[in-house]
Amino acid sequence: xxxxxxxxxxxxxxxxxxxxxxxxxxxxxxxxxxxxxxxxxxxxxxxxxxxxxxxxxxxxxxxxxxxxxxxxxxxxxxxxxxxxxxxxxxxxxxxxxxxxxxxxxxxxxxxxxxxxxxxxxxxxxxxxxxxxxxxxxxxxxxxxxxxxxxxxxxxxxxxxxxxxxxxxxxxxxxxxxxxxxxxxxxxxxxxxxxxxxxxxxxxxxxxxxxxxxxxxxxxxxxxxxxxxxxxxxxxxxxxxxxxxxxxxxxxxxxxxxxxxxxxxxxx
Amino acid sequence: xxxxxxxxxxxxxxxxxxxxxxxxxxxxxxxxxxxxxxxxxxxxxxxxxxxxxxxxxxxxxxxxxxxxxxxxxxxxxxxxxxxxxxxxxxxxxxxxxxxxxxxxxxxxxxxxxxxxxxxxxxxxxxxxxxxxxxxxxxxxxxxxxxxxxxxxxxxxxxxxxxxxxxxxxxxxxxxxxxxxxxxxxxxxxxxxxxxxxxxxxxxxxxxxxxxxxxxxxxxxxxxxxxxxxxxxxxxxxxxxxxxxxxxxxxxxxxxxxxxxxxxxxxxxxxxxxxxxxx
Numbered sequence: 001x002x003x004x005x006x007x008x009x010x011x012x013x014x015x016x017x018x019x020x021x022x023x024x025x026x027x028x029x030x031x032x033x034x035x036x037x038x039x040x041x042x043x044x045x046x047x048x049x050x051x052x053x054x055x056x057x058x059x060x061x062x063x064x065x066x067x068x069x070x071x072x073x074x075x076x077x078x079x080x081x082x083x084x085x086x087x088x089x090x091x092x093x094x095x096x097x098x099x100x101x102x103x104x105x106x107x108x109x110x111x112x113x114x115x116x117x118x119x120x121x122x123x124x125x126x127x128x129x130x131x132x133x134x135x136x137x138x139x140x141x142x143x144x145x146x147x148x149x150x151x152x153x154x155x156x157x158x159x160x161x162x163x164x165x166x167x168x169x170x171x172x173x174x175x176x177x178x179x180x181x182x183x184x185x186x187x188x189x190x191x192x193x194x195x196x197x198x199x200x201x202x203x204x205x206x207x208x209x210x211x212x213x214x215x216x217x218x219x220x221x222x223x224x225x226x227x228x229x230x231x232x233x234x235x236x237x238x239x240x241x242x243x244x245x246x247x248x249x250x251x252x253x254x255x256x257x258x259x260x261x262x263x264x265x266x267x
Numbered sequence: 268x269x270x271x272x273x274x275x276x277x278x279x280x281x282x283x284x285x286x287x288x289x290x291x292x293x294x295x296x297x298x299x300x301x302x303x304x305x306x307x308x309x310x311x312x313x314x315x316x317x318x319x320x321x322x323x324x325x326x327x328x329x330x331x332x333x334x335x336x337x338x339x340x341x342x343x344x345x346x347x348x349x350x351x352x353x354x355x356x357x358x359x360x361x362x363x364x365x366x367x368x369x370x371x372x373x374x375x376x377x378x379x380x381x382x383x384x385x386x387x388x389x390x391x392x393x394x395x396x397x398x399x400x401x402x403x404x405x406x407x408x409x410x411x412x413x414x415x416x417x418x419x420x421x422x423x424x425x426x427x428x429x430x431x432x433x434x435x436x437x438x439x440x441x442x443x444x445x446x447x448x449x450x451x452x453x454x455x456x457x458x459x460x461x462x463x464x465x466x467x468x469x470x471x472x473x474x475x476x477x478x479x480x481x482x483x484x485x486x487x488x489x490x491x492x493x494x495x496x497x498x499x500x501x502x503x504x505x506x507x508x509x510x511x512x513x514x515x516x517x518x519x520x521x522x523x524x525x526x527x528x529x530x531x532x533x534x535x536x537x538x539x540x541x542x543x544x545x
Contacts, residue, residue: 223373
């Protein structure tokens with residue numbers, strides 16, 4: 001039974017990784033063929049690095065991910081604070097349900113709904129070039145906020161109310177009490193919200209597809225456009241690079257986590 | 268009770284404004300476009316128009332259901348076996364499950380397509396072995412395979428999480444009380460991991476029913492699902508209304524099925540708890 005279960009795990013993981021492995025191997029194939037490996041070459045990587053559009057899309061993706069994650073985290077954290085303090089259950093429940101809509105809805109519905117809003121606004125102000133960084137930023141902030149709330153809200157619920165009250169009794173203004181007493185307690189939630197927002201933004205394709213313009217392309221949109229009609233081997237190279245980067249980050253995060261746990265265990 | 272300061276009252280205002288403007292208002296726009304005609308008058312013409320797309324809906328629901336069931340059948344044993352490995356192995360396996368989740372869906376789909384395509388590695392190997400080529404890309408099977416491949420990790424992870432949270436003493440107790448492995452599985456482990464299964468099903472079903480990239484790539488443009496149709500309808504201003512109606516119907520379908528499933532999971536939890544007291 002033990003061997004059988006190991007065998008099952010192995011088979012599923014081999015199948016899961018086979019396409020990705022093939023993709024990486026054939027990104028080094030010198031002939032533009034998917035069926036036969038004729039020789040090692042880095043020409044597709046060279047082609048990719050010479051492609052300015054790819055580089056611009058990468059930069060766009062990073063700028064968008066950082067700015068949307070920061071904005072979503074600020075709005076979401078203060079939102080969680082305000083909602084946590086709010087007495088009316090109805091308002092609280094209503095705001096929470098609306099906030100979670102993008103998390104429940106399929107991305108395509110979130111995408112088309114925001115597109116309809118932007119189209120309406122663009123018609124209203126008679127703007128020809130309304131879609132672009134601004135619409136992308138709004139959309140990414142919007143779908144990141146629920147994830148920020150999800151990681152920050154539990155921290156607020158764990159907070160000891162009396163601490164903030166004590167700080168205020170000792171002469172802090174409520175704002176100062178928040179920044180000095182409560183903020184340090186919820187920082188871990190804020191950081192994980194920030195990271196979640198950042199990765200969600202980098203990864204998003206579907207929503208961006210509906211609210212973007214050709215002038216502002218992110219990396220997933222670039223991959224989509226490049227792979228729409230024909231096979232492009234520089235996209236294999238790009239995908240391989242992305243997989244490699246993710247692998248390094250995941251190992252680094254897990255390794256660092258393991259180290260910390262060991263240190264704690266030693267203490 | 269201390270009087271609430273302006274700061275505390277104002278903290279949630281940007282958040283509330285944001286979700287009203289950018290979540291609630293867009294949903295109302297979907298509703299408006301779905302329920303008005305070209306002149307902006309209230310009408311059900313867009314909804315009526317959807318009858319043309321009946322088979323698209325049926326196909327999408329069928330594909331998503333099949334993909335979800337296959338993911339569950341593959342993923343549940345996988346999560347179970349994973350949870351029985353050593354702690355170190357579990358950690359490595361967990362990273363291996365998460366890595367594909369972190370890779371963009373476009374990349375995973377594209378990689379699978381490259382492997383299975385008519386001129387891909389699989390077919391060239393088959394030809395070398397003297398076998399016939401198989402055409403997977405462009406068939407229903409190809410699209411379902413793509414859904415299973417892309418979303419399997421989303422099924423495994425929540426089930427695995429609820430497996431690791433499960434108190435091992437329940438399993439020991441069930442063995443002590445004379446259950447064999449199969450009875451322990453069906454009477455103890457399965458009921459206690461229902462919440463993981465429910466979130467796994469949701470996380471596979473929702474993206475499967477709404478996908479358009481998988482059907483574009485692995486269906487080679489021959490297979491039209493709800494996602495493809497919505498995407499196409501929103502490329503042309505004159506068909507926004509029908510597209511909005513279609514999105515609305517899909518949204519309602521998903522809300523209903525998720526709602527039913529959550530109710531189901533609540534009931535299960537209750538029976539488990541009741542059983543525990545008895």
